Amino acid sequence: MTTRVLIIGAGLSSGLLVDRLQQRADVELTVLEGGDAPGGNHTWCFHDTDVSGATLQWLKPFTSKSWRDHDVAFPSFTRTLSGEYFAIRSHDFAKRVTQRLGSKLRTRTRARDVTATTVTLESGEKLDADLIIDARGTQSDTNSGFQKFLGREVLLEKPHGLTRPLLMDASVKQLDGFRFIYVLPWDERRVLIEDTRYADTADIDAPAFRSEIDAFLTARGWKIEAVEREELAALPIPFAGNAPSFSRPVIGVSGGFFHATTGYSVPFAADIAERIASLPTLDAHALTTLLNARARDHWHEMGFFRLLNRMLFKGAEPAERVKVFESFYRHSPELIARFYAGKLTWADKLIALRRGAPTVPAFRAMKAAWGS
Ligand SMILES: Cc1cc2nc3c(=O)[nH]c(=O)nc-3n(C[C@H](O)[C@H](O)[C@H](O)COP(=O)(O)OP(=O)(O)OC[C@H]3O[C@@H](n4cnc5c(N)ncnc54)[C@H](O)[C@@H]3O)c2cc1C
Known part of the structure; x- marks a missing residue:
């Protein structure tokens, strides 16, 4: 039938x-x-x-x-992680x-x-x-923070020289909460470049995001020949x-x-x-x-991830949120992979809490962890 x-x-x-x-x-x-x-x-x-x-x-x-590996960068270190x-x-x-x-x-x-x-x-x-x-x-966005971003797909005047994605460059100035730049190299002159922020509100000031992207490009000596596409979103990050x-x-x-x-x-x-x-x-x-x-x-x-969200958004001051991710990216590649897959083991969770907790003040972290 x-x-x-x-x-x-x-x-x-x-x-x-x-x-x-x-x-x-x-x-x-x-x-x-x-x-x-x-x-x-x-x-x-x-x-x-x-x-x-x-x-x-x-x-x-x-x-x-697809790419075989990718980079992340924080104020105190950079790292290349393998995996497609x-x-x-x-x-x-x-x-x-x-x-x-x-x-x-x-x-x-x-x-x-x-x-x-x-x-x-x-x-x-x-x-x-x-x-x-x-x-x-x-999606419902009550009782949540936001991951908001604006991305521009640009053709650069000259080759950028990147061989792999820059998944997170959080060495940039911190705005609105945790902020990083994300770059996907499509070909030798074309990239998708996104300004991403873990912020308390969903509003996106598009001109301000664009000028921050321009500042990043300028700092690298990259000049835009043409902007081919733009995408933006504010994804709810539930507590x-x-x-x-x-x-x-x-x-x-x-x-x-x-x-x-x-x-x-x-x-x-x-x-x-x-x-x-x-x-x-x-x-x-x-x-x-x-x-x-x-x-x-x-x-x-996803319960543990909501707890991490509360610690990130409510336990840490916006300007301090970068430290939570910076500390997280020092973990083993296997733990990082399980985090992205949403499949952390109990041992991973204990390790993540032990290393992540000192990055936020203890009292606020506890309040955030138990709060809802
Ligand atoms: C810009 C952006 C980038 C993202 N990047 C990633 C990423 O890299 N990786 C990742 O895993 N996730 C990403 N996400 C998050 C998430 O995976 C996406 O939002 C994903 O598209 C959600 O899939 P979905 O099928 O639920 O909804 P959608 O893909 O949004 O599909 C819903 C569809 O329903 C249609 N629709 C809505 N209302 C009606 C109606 N009344 N009648 C008929 N059609 C209707 C819409 O036009 C739309 O095409 C991103 C989200 C956004 C917004």
């Missing part, structure tokens, strides 16, 4: 789910996207150690570029998803009301399906709350599937896509149960 599956939103979690569901012969897919194309305007990155070898194999065709780092550019993602879906993808089509089996579009049209999956990417729970299937960041400290979601979106595609039968009840249970488990797995 064929199941008519309708997915609302053609962003990251939806595109990955489409890929997995297309392995099944019993699914007839329709995807609605409110924007002009799938994927929006993003650069999504992840480390090879964030996912299993098998997951990496099917994610690879989505990726635009992958980037998915949303225009490459859009091409792949559009090609895979063909006429099953409807862009510029916004859902207004959603029930278990019917979507009402903003145009008033109603669409029925056996299973409706919500992948609209909206506390409850696991999300829904009466119908919700995936992606709206479903709670993101890393509480980095805001990243690629590995979790891939995991959910695999879990859904391997269900013996696709029905709303089974899927809602699966997703709510997984969201609860993920929320628990």
